[in-house]
Amino acid sequence: xxxxxxxxxxxxxxxxxxxxxxxxxxxxxxxxxxxxxxxxxxxxxxxxxxxxxxxxxxxxxxxxxxxxxxxxxxxxxxxxxxxxxxxxxxxxxxxxxxxxxxxxxxxxxxxxxxxxxxxxxxxxxxxxxxxxxxxxxxxxxxxxxxxxxxxxxxxxxxxxxxxxxxxxxxxxxxxxxxxxxxxxxxxxxxxxxxxxxxxxxxxxxxxxxxxxxxxxxxxxxxxxxxxxxxxxxxxxxxxxxxxxxxxxxxxxxxxxxxxxxxxxxxxxxxxxxxxxxxxxxxxxxxxxxxxxxxxxxxxxxxxxxxxxxxxxxxxxxxxxxxxxxxxxxxxxxxxxxxxxxxxxxxxxxxxxxxxxxxxx
Amino acid sequence: xxxxxxxxxxxxxxxxxxxxxxxxxxxxxxxxxxxxxxxxxxxxxxxxxxxxxxxxxxxxxxxxxxxxxxxxxxxxxxxxxxxxxxxxxxxxxxxxxxxxxxxxxxxxxxxxxxxxxxxxxxxxxxxxxxxxxxxxxxxxxxxxxxxxxxxxxxxxxxxxxxxxxxxxxxxxxxxxxxxxxxxxxxxxxxxxxxxxxxxxxxxxxxxxxxxxxxxxxxxxxxxxxxxxxxxxxxxxxxxxxxxxxxxxxxxxxxxxxxxxxxxxxxxxxxxxxxxxxxxxxxxxxxxxxxxxxxxxxxxxxxxxxxxxxxxxxxxxxxxxxxxxxxxxxxxxxxxxxxxxxxxxxxxxxxxxxxxxxxxx
Numbered sequence: 001x002x003x004x005x006x007x008x009x010x011x012x013x014x015x016x017x018x019x020x021x022x023x024x025x026x027x028x029x030x031x032x033x034x035x036x037x038x039x040x041x042x043x044x045x046x047x048x049x050x051x052x053x054x055x056x057x058x059x060x061x062x063x064x065x066x067x068x069x070x071x072x073x074x075x076x077x078x079x080x081x082x083x084x085x086x087x088x089x090x091x092x093x094x095x096x097x098x099x100x101x102x103x104x105x106x107x108x109x110x111x112x113x114x115x116x117x118x119x120x121x122x123x124x125x126x127x128x129x130x131x132x133x134x135x136x137x138x139x140x141x142x143x144x145x146x147x148x149x150x151x152x153x154x155x156x157x158x159x160x161x162x163x164x165x166x167x168x169x170x171x172x173x174x175x176x177x178x179x180x181x182x183x184x185x186x187x188x189x190x191x192x193x194x195x196x197x198x199x200x201x202x203x204x205x206x207x208x209x210x211x212x213x214x215x216x217x218x219x220x221x222x223x224x225x226x227x228x229x230x231x232x233x234x235x236x237x238x239x240x241x242x243x244x245x246x247x248x249x250x251x252x253x254x255x256x257x258x259x260x261x262x263x264x265x266x267x268x269x270x271x272x273x274x275x276x277x278x279x280x281x282x283x284x285x286x287x288x289x290x291x292x293x294x295x296x297x298x299x300x301x302x303x304x305x306x307x308x309x310x311x312x313x314x315x316x317x318x319x320x321x322x323x324x325x326x327x328x329x330x331x332x333x334x335x336x337x338x339x340x341x342x343x344x345x346x347x348x349x350x351x352x353x354x355x356x357x358x359x360x
Numbered sequence: 361x362x363x364x365x366x367x368x369x370x371x372x373x374x375x376x377x378x379x380x381x382x383x384x385x386x387x388x389x390x391x392x393x394x395x396x397x398x399x400x401x402x403x404x405x406x407x408x409x410x411x412x413x414x415x416x417x418x419x420x421x422x423x424x425x426x427x428x429x430x431x432x433x434x435x436x437x438x439x440x441x442x443x444x445x446x447x448x449x450x451x452x453x454x455x456x457x458x459x460x461x462x463x464x465x466x467x468x469x470x471x472x473x474x475x476x477x478x479x480x481x482x483x484x485x486x487x488x489x490x491x492x493x494x495x496x497x498x499x500x501x502x503x504x505x506x507x508x509x510x511x512x513x514x515x516x517x518x519x520x521x522x523x524x525x526x527x528x529x530x531x532x533x534x535x536x537x538x539x540x541x542x543x544x545x546x547x548x549x550x551x552x553x554x555x556x557x558x559x560x561x562x563x564x565x566x567x568x569x570x571x572x573x574x575x576x577x578x579x580x581x582x583x584x585x586x587x588x589x590x591x592x593x594x595x596x597x598x599x600x601x602x603x604x605x606x607x608x609x610x611x612x613x614x615x616x617x618x619x620x621x622x623x624x625x626x627x628x629x630x631x632x633x634x635x636x637x638x639x640x641x642x643x644x645x646x647x648x649x650x651x652x653x654x655x656x657x658x659x660x661x662x663x664x665x666x667x668x669x670x671x672x673x674x675x676x677x678x679x680x681x682x683x684x685x686x687x688x689x690x691x692x693x694x695x696x697x698x699x700x701x702x703x704x705x706x707x708x709x710x711x712x713x714x715x716x717x718x719x720x
Contacts, residue, residue: 050563134548295691296715298707313691315719317379317707320697331655331673333688335695337680346679347658355656359675 004055004132005109005203006047007096010040010068011061011083014115015348016274016341019332020308023360028114029067032272033282034292039114039272041071046118047110050338057081057100059092084238091197091244094217095237097206107203108132111249116196117281119268127265131200134168134261141209141254142168143202145262146269151183153270154274156195156250158262167258168261174254193262195250198270205259213256217244275325275341279306297342306338332359364415365469365493365563366407367456370400370428371421371443374475375632376701378708379692380668383720388474389427392632393642394652399474399632401431406478407470410485415458417441419452444598450612451604453559454577455597457566462589466491466493467563473611476556477641479628487625491560494528494621501569502528502560505553505622506629511543514634516555516610518622529619534614553622555610556629565619573616577604634683635701639666666698692719 014027023026027329028040037045040058047056053074059081060068068080081096093111100107110128118124145158148349156176163170174195178186186192201209211218220243221228226237245252254260280292288304291297295314297307302321309316310329318326323338332351336344351359373386381387388400399407400418407416413434419441420428428440434718441456453471461465470488478484491502505518516536523530534555546552561569571578581588584596605612614620616628630641642650643711648664651657655674657667662681669676670689678686692711696704711719 296719298710298714300703300707309693311691314693315691315715316693316695317711317712319682319696319703319707320700321684321695326695328693331671331675333669333674333676333693335676335678335686337683340680343660343679347660347679350658351675351677354658355675359656 002052002055003104003106003108003136004051005100005104005107005154006051006056007093007100007109007111008043008047008056008058008114009060009092010043010058010065010114010116011112012113013086014346015277018344018348019329019334019359020327022330023357025067026064027272028163029064029071032278032292033117038071040068041300042117043112043114044072044075046121046124047112047128049121050129050179051110054079057096059083059290061086063267082234082237083241085242087241087244087246089249090214090247091217091241092243093206093249093253094210094214094221095241097203097210098221098224098228099233101203101207102225103204108136109201109206110197111201113197115272116266117270117272119270121267123265124267124269127263127267128198129202133261134166134263135200135202135205137166138165138261139205139208140165140168140201140259140261141205141257141259142263143171143254144196144198144200144265146196146265148187148194150194151180151187151351152194153180153183154277156191157183157186157273158195159192160262160264165261168263171254171260171262174250187327193264194269196265197250197271199249199254206253209257209259209341214245214252217252220244237308275306275327275344276338279338282306304338311322320336331340362412362415363464363466363468363496364411365460365464365467366404366411366416367453367460367469367471368407368418368474369420369449369452369471370403370418370474371424371446371452372473372475374448375705375708377638378704379689379694379719380670380687382690383717384423385427386424387632389431390422390675391653392638393477398431400428402477403472403474404432404435406481407472407488409481410489411470413709414439417456419443419456421446442594442597445602445603447601447604447606449609450574450607451601453566453609453613454570454574454581454604457563457570458581458585458588459593461563461567462585462647467494469563469566470560471559471561473557475632476558477628477630477632479630480667481627483625484627484629487623487627488558488560490527491623494526494623495560495562495565498525498528498621499565499568500525500528500561500619500621501565502621502623503531503614504556504558504560504625506556506625508547508552508554510555511547512538513537513540513543514637517543517546517552518555519551520553520622520624523574525621529622531614531620531622534610534620542672551671554623554629556625557610557631559609559614566613569613569617569619574605574612577612580604594655624711635666635668635687635704636698639664639698642666 014021062082159172161172227236291308294312300319308327374381420440519532521532587596653669654672660679668687
């Protein structure tokens with residue numbers, strides 16, 4: 001238990017949730033479900049039940065330091081690891097691993113994104129404990145795989161093999177988001193599972209994997225070996241982190257490593273990565289509309305929309321609109337087809353090009 | 361010229377333009393076209409070219425007194441006639457006629473609503489002068505009829521006869537908004553013209569018509585004959601006006617009278633009564649969208665919408681939406697199919713029932 005660590009990755013911008021998720025206030029800091037707790041807080045609340053507080057880390061961008069402190073006041077400052085640059089997950093995972101190994105060379109780590117919803121918390125916690133126990137005794141990189149319920153094209157997939165170690169199955173391949181046809185084949189085959197983005201490993205296993213598959217990262221971080229978990233770490237990271245390769249741990253490590261295992265889990269998981277995934281999991285009214293507005297809403301002949309209006313004093317009247325995202329937050333109103341939500345990133349980029357950072 | 365008067369009717373709520381037109385700030389007080397002048401001001405600006413300032417009246421609801429004074433500071437206070445109750449046009453027309461006759465028993469009056477756009481102003485002014493000259497010499501109620509360019513179902517129609525007096529044609533019937541089939545027949549026949557809502561008459565002709573077709577109004581206003589155009593008028597109107605019948609001058613007088621003449625006009629007229637009519641007349645971008653937003657707007661794969669966003673600091677991003685009204689003003693956002701805009705009145709009523717006057 002005291003060797004178990006949790007790393008919550010909370011540095012993303014979540015631009016697919018624009019305009020709710022904004023560069024200066026990304027989705028992990030929002031209370032999407034009106035539960036009173038933000039995505040970051042919900043993630044923390046889950047892990048604090050099985051990981052000692054002093055072993056919980058949040059890695060985030062330096063811009064969000066104040067937000068993390070405000071939302072998790074119980075978390076000691078030195079457990080917030082600050083990225084000076086916005087990079088993908090590989091450097092983030094490496095940084096956390098170097099920091100934790102300097103504290104505890106026997107550490108077993110669960111790495112978790114903040115953008116998912118977990119319904120069956122007891123099942124989830126039990127699976128995480130199982131995973132931490134497994135990586136303590138096996139030189140394995142573990143991922144939690146979700147049995148797919150539909151041919152979702154928005155998720156990555158994990159292909160399992162027949163080789164097992166108890167409940168853990170050796171992974172054959174990681175696959176990026178497939179097209180619909182391929183997704184259907186995946187689901188039918190029974191071999192493929194959704195990649196939850198939750199990983200578990202012993203600190204030495206993951207650092208060995210970096211040495212092998214991303215030696216550039218290892219070389220760079222080894223330059224500061226004596227600085228991790230000391231007052232000099234921050235300066236070292238600020239100087240060296242920006243030079244790390246901007247790729248995901250999935251792509252940089254998991255797809256290449258030969259010691260990846262999957263635990264097939266069923267804890268009511270859903271990705272909160274996009275408006276569409278939010279739509280899928282949220283409560284719907286009798287016409288299939290998801291209304292997460294703080295103000296008043298009146299709907300006429302409108303079906304299967306997500307309506308997210310942030311202004312509590314606003315009345316929104318919608319008539320004759322189907323399958324749309326209608327989202328207003330701050331100084332931005334977005335109306336967009338549900339199926340085309342992957343273009344939101346483009347809208348944000350276009351807005352920045354035209355108007356600068358004002359609406360980002 | 362000095363016997364010529366103009367009565368601008370500016371007391372409506374314009375709820376078909378909700379949420380731009382609000383009960384406390386109706387459409388006639390809005391600068392719809394971004395021209396720098398409101399509909400009321402544009403109407404005033406037209407008439408001041410041919411009617412002496414001291415002969416121009418605005419009839420409005422008492423609630424809008426301050427707005428009229430603010431928007432037409434040159435108009436003397438005693439030329440603002442205040443209705444204590446919101447009623448249709450018949451009592452309004454009668455009130456103005458009684459007031460003006462007390463000042464000038466020879467007055468020729470042009471009555472004009474504020475909710476239209478007139479493109480060829482010189483033609484318009486010439487037609488008004490012609491009409492005022494005609495009613496000076498003929499015991500006739502005159503209406504300006506527009507040659508229809510399409511089978512519009514949102515307008516009233518005037519049926520002309522073969523009987524003429526110079527350029528003026530005797531009117532056979534007034535017809536309420538027809539259905540599409542009937543409108544097509546109307547247009548094809550060549551006999552039918554759009555009712556512009558612009559009327560001209562000598563004050564004695566219209567008051568004789570009231571005596572004959574709405575004697576209840578005549579009886580009531582005759583009780584205060586000695587009060588019109590005196591300091592006692594206001595008190596009398598406040599007491600008696602609310603008891604007047606709530607019907608239009610079209611229905612109460614024009615449809616029934618046998619001395620109604622039409623001048624067929626072609627001064628580039630368009631009704632600004634609804635979002636759809638605004639769409640028809642406003643400038644469109646290459647995809648047929650009308651954008652009258654004060655803030656920034658970005659459109660993707662969206663055609664034939666009216667987008668009216670009142671907040672100058674707002675960015676609006678719209679993707680994959682066609683034929684819709686997207687209007688935001690004050691605390692209300694409305695998204696509605698263009699063809700279903702006649703339902704906006706219902707939305708306003710529903711909102712009032714649910715939330716009180718907050719969003720009206």
